[in-house]
Amino acid sequence: MADQKSNPLILYTGVAVSVVGVVLSTLLLCKHGFSDLCTSSLGCSIDGVDGCKELGQSSLSKVGPFPIAIFGLLYYAFLTAAxxxxxxxxxxxxxxxLLYTTIVGLVVDAVLGYINFTQILVPCILCAYTYLITLxxxxxxxxxxxxxxxxNSPMADVVKESGTPAVAGALLTFILAGILYLMGAPQKSKAVDGPIDEALxxxxxxxFAALKSVEFNEQGLKSREGSENGYIVVHKFADFLCPHCLHASELLQEAMKRWPGRIQVYYRHFPLDSTCNPLLTGAPQKPYGDWRCNGAxxxxxxxxHPGFAGFYHGVFDLQNQRLPITLEHLERLSVNAGIPWNQLRTCMASQATQQKLMRDIDDAKKIDIHSTPTLIVNGKLxxxxxxDRKWFFQLLDSLVYEKEGNAAFDEYRARKK
Structure with missing residues (x-):
């Protein structure tokens, strides 16, 4: 193959820019995969909200079990070497x-950029920097x-020399297109066909018995869903802007359908902002802190009110609609749930409501909760x-079996026929 004349400055600049991409991807991998280690919001904050962390909490930051950032790290490492x-x-x-690889990168970043700026409430700024790096x-x-x-190389030589990388580039594009298709396709839940094997x-x-035990005084708690006589008692501490908290609520709704009459859930509140949560340090995050506190x-x-469950899940569903938790949207949800808005609005501003919120926050403090969601099942943290969906359902199956024996499993199988 003929050697190519080149401008060293262009190539050295490519090395330097690729190294910057490696550094940014490493930071994103840390924030998306190891958020407890990378707590700084430097370069990610929009009005006090860490958009990189918000994206990391979403399933949109992963391809299967792997953070997308790890593919970015490998991509920029390859370009550095090339x-x-x-x-x-x-x-x-x-x-x-090199050219084909960067074209593929542009296509991928166009899709990721669309997701970042249209599907996430607070965009990931570091991610946007990587798009500029790829460009x-x-x-x-x-x-x-x-x-x-x-x-001086004839055009035929140039085309001939480009043949192998053209095939490689086409294959790479095909593979990445498949990955992006899988990202956009609905994710299948882990199958849990029936109750747990009795032997397990x-x-x-x-x-379960070996988990840390915690105790709560449930007297006076009103934010509850499920059966009043349910012997499986769940406390869920959550924040309304937390994507994983939305997923936890969906999981609990599935659980109550799986074992009707056996489960009751207390929805507790731990808004992740100092606007109404004194356990959190730092200045209030406007307007997101207001939205978190509005929801709680x-x-x-x-x-x-009887319409509590519909209202509660409606507030979480604002995430799916990419709508903020403003008074306007809360009013619409309250009307849909049959809750008088004027009464609800007055209640939200009352000292009694803040005291109830502080009760949840104090309970969270007692068991050292720092993140959401956190679930407590029958006094076990x-x-x-x-x-994990399969593990959680098998735990519930085991608790039902402990209480009711094989008859409950027979009833479950009869319902599923």
Whole structure:
């Protein structure tokens, strides 16, 4: 293959820009995959809200179990090596591969950018920086490749040298298109066909008994859904702008349908902003702190009404609609739930409501809750976050079996026929 004339400055700039991409992808990987380690909101904050963290809490930040940022890290690491190798020994094939790779990156970033700025309430700013990095790398790769057409190599040689990377680029584009399709396709829930195998119940209950025990005084708590006589009692601490909290609510609704009459859920509040949560430090985040507090206060006030459950889940559904938790939207939800808006609005501003919110926050403090969602089942503290669906349902199955025996499983199977 013929060597290519090249401008070293373009290639060295490509190396430097690719390294910046590696650094940004590493930061994103840390924030999306290891958020407890990377707590700084530097470069991610919009009006005090860490958009990178918000995206990391969403399923949109992952392809299957893997954070998208890890693919970005590998992508920019490859380009760093490719630009460096091309600067040492210019090759026509490598120049073409650089161009094809950056074109693929532009296509992928166009899709990710659309998701970032239209599907996430608070955009991820670091992600936007990586889009600019990819654009810059494309310009550099295109400029470098165009130099080959100005060289003394015949056009036929240029086309011939580009053949192998063209095939590689086409394959890479096909693979990434498949990944993006899978990202956009509805995710299938882990199948839980029937109740747990009875032989596994003792082990499940033993593991459950080993979890940390906590106690709450439930007298006076109104924000409840499910059966009053349910012997499986769940406390869920959540924030209305937390995507995982939305998923936890959906999981609990599934659980109550799985075992009707056996489960009752207390919806507790831990808004992640110092506007109404004194456990959190830092200045209030406007307007997001107001939205978080609006939701918590409104849900507390709605707890006295029959339409509470519909109202509560309606507030969470504002996430899916990408709507803020403003008074206007709360009024619409209250009307739909049959709750008088004037009464609810007055209640939200009352000192009594703030005291009820502080009761939830104080209970969270007692058991050292710092993140949402957090679930407590029959006085046992589960690991923070949304429980694995299969494990959680098998735990509930085991608790039902412990109370009712095989008859409950027979009843479940009869319902599913």
């Amino acid at each position: 630009f460096l190798l091309q600067s040492i020994r210019p090759r026509g094939e490598l120049a073409a591969l 810059a790398l494309f310009v550099l790769a295109l400029t470098h490749k165009l130099q080959s057409f100005r060289s 119940v003792p082990g499940m209950l033993a593991d 206060q409104a849900a507390i006030c709605a707890g006295d 589960l690991s923070p976050g949304v429980p």
